[in-house]
Amino acid sequence: MxxxxxxxxxxxxxxxxxxxxxxxxxxxxxxxxxxxxxxxxxxxxxxxxxxxxxxxxxxxxxxxxxxxxxxxxxxxxxxxxxxxxxxxxxxxxxxxxxxxxxxxxxxxxxxxxxxxxxxxxxxxxxxxxxxxxxxxxxxxxxxxxxxxxxxxxxxxxxxxxxxxxxxxxxxxxxxxxxxxxxxxxxxxxxxxxxxxxxxxxxRAPSSRELVSGFADYVLAQELGSYRYTDPDIQLREDPALVQPAEVDALRNMMLDLVNQPTEFNNWFGEFISQSRHELDLAPPEPPYQAGEIYDLLQQGEVLHRAGGLRVLKVGDACFVNGEKMVTSQHQAASVMASHYQVNSDLLGEALDDPSFLALLAALINSGYWFFVN
CATH class of the missing domain: 2.60.120.650 (Cupin)
Structure with missing residues (x-):
């Protein structure tokens, strides 16, 4: 309908x-x-x-x-x-x-x-x-x-x-x-x-969700190994006092992590492309080979996206269900994000790239896209 x-x-x-x-x-x-x-x-x-x-x-x-x-x-x-x-x-x-x-x-x-x-x-x-x-x-x-x-x-x-x-x-x-x-x-x-x-x-993520999600990413990627330093530390009358400049330096250490555009985009793409609910995925048995996928698309078959699958573009990268689509064929990946159904005309010359075909095979064999038999 x-x-x-x-x-x-x-x-x-x-x-x-x-x-x-x-x-x-x-x-x-x-x-x-x-x-x-x-x-x-x-x-x-x-x-x-x-x-x-x-x-x-x-x-x-x-x-x-x-x-x-x-x-x-x-x-x-x-x-x-x-x-x-x-x-x-x-x-x-x-x-x-x-x-x-x-x-x-x-x-x-x-x-x-x-x-x-x-x-x-x-x-x-x-x-x-x-x-x-x-x-x-x-x-x-x-x-x-x-x-x-x-x-x-x-x-x-x-x-x-x-x-x-x-x-x-x-x-x-x-x-x-x-x-x-x-x-x-x-x-x-x-x-x-x-x-x-x-x-x-x-969706309307709260700041708590964003901070928690980004913290998980920082730990998983082993980022933020830089430690606090104070080569110009000054003597103070009250040793219990944390100076405002020291608090500022600690806060800036945390902000520096967020202010790395590449890492932030990668995290956000993974974070926001994850579904809150289970997906109806049916990985094909047996799995498709890249050559089979190429032949089917060239014969006019159409790939359909699984219901509820989140495919999003952040910067020049595309993300699907919490994973980055690693490919040099950015235009083809963008097409897969923008369209619920894709064919050989939309994917164009990317189908002649063995590495993109390998990515496509991995996505299809995960049940993310499927051919209607």
Whole structure:
């Protein structure tokens, strides 16, 4: 399915992106769900798939995590099934992410899909990331409040909700409508009838995550071996005092590590190209030989990227699933990052380079790209 999003991106970015929420009516005209509730339930039964059931009754909230064996015990109201990273496991659903590639790939995280019966929802809460919520089959009532400090509480250890809020958006959504919510805006949605919702979430790494990730890289690469020196140390009256200049020198030692562009780019490429959720990888058996790959591409076969695989460009290097693509064929690597499907025309003369063919074979044999048999 080729989903076409009716959105003036320039106006949206200027007026709404990370500024205020908005409902875009009929953003997808004639919207067709890429999967059924039964298919979503089937995914929630798989060990590798991250899923949860959220239900409430008389103010008592319950959360259970998949994989699930059965849904027969559930009633007809007040529960939701939520499945993360469906784009990794269901190719037709992954097509819903494509219209949002007007925003950078590195910011897009995954596609979460929920099925809710009447009254189903996860309660009032706010997120620390941008999200577009696409209404599929059924109707859902959404309330969104202004970005103001609200007390949070946990009605269940696996849920974090906020106190009641005054709504600035209070509307029903129908198939094809899209709700955009920036970080920090409280919201709650309840199904009015059996309903499917598709949430396109965005990554927003915290400074804690960045520092932790970079520290791991420094250790792994054995960087930062330079030690503190003070050849001009001065006597001081109070030996317990750490001089401001000494603190500055120590801080600069740490900043010098971050301020190495090549190392920082390599770390960030590895860090941001890693998926938060398991990938549906199927390495071929037996593995492909480079010559076989060359012949197949020359015969018109197309390579498809595995669902959810993150392929990103940082500087003049490309990274895939936490690894740098080491090649002199930068244009071909860039094509593989920009396109979900690649053929011999797109890869061009790089196919005549044995080292690039060897890289391509390694990527295919890892299950990152595949031929459709």
């Amino acid at each position: 080729d989903y076409q999003l009716d959105l003036d991106w320039n106006e949206f970015l200027q007026r709404y992106w990370q500024k205020r929420p908005v409902i875009i009516k009929r953003a997808f005209s004639g919207f067709i769900d890429p999967l059924s509730p039964d298919e979503l339930a089937g995914l929630a039964m798989e060990n590798e798939v991250d899923s949860r059931l959220v239900s409430h009754d008389d103010g008592r909230w319950q959360v259970s995590h998949g994989p699930f064996e059965s849904f027969d015990h559930l009633g007809e109201t007040n529960w939701s099934l939520l499945v993360q990273a469906v784009d990794h496991w269901h190719e037709p659903s992954a097509a819903l992410l494509r219209p949002f590639r007007r925003l950078p790939d590195w910011r897009i995280d995954d596609l979460m899909i929920s099925f809710s019966v009447p009254g189903g929802g996860v309660g009032p809460h706010f997120d620390q990331y941008d999200v577009f919520i696409i209404q599929g089959a059924g109707r859902r009532h959404w309330r969104v409040g202004d970005k103001t400090p609200l007390k949070q509480h946990s009605p269940h250890p696996d849920l974090l909700q906020v106190e009641p809020f005054e709504a600035i958006i209070d509307e029903e959504m129908e198939p094809g409508d899209v709700l955009y919510i920036p970080p920090g805006f409280p919201h709650e949605g309840y199904a009015l009838e059996n309903a499917l919702n598709y949430s396109v979430g965005f």
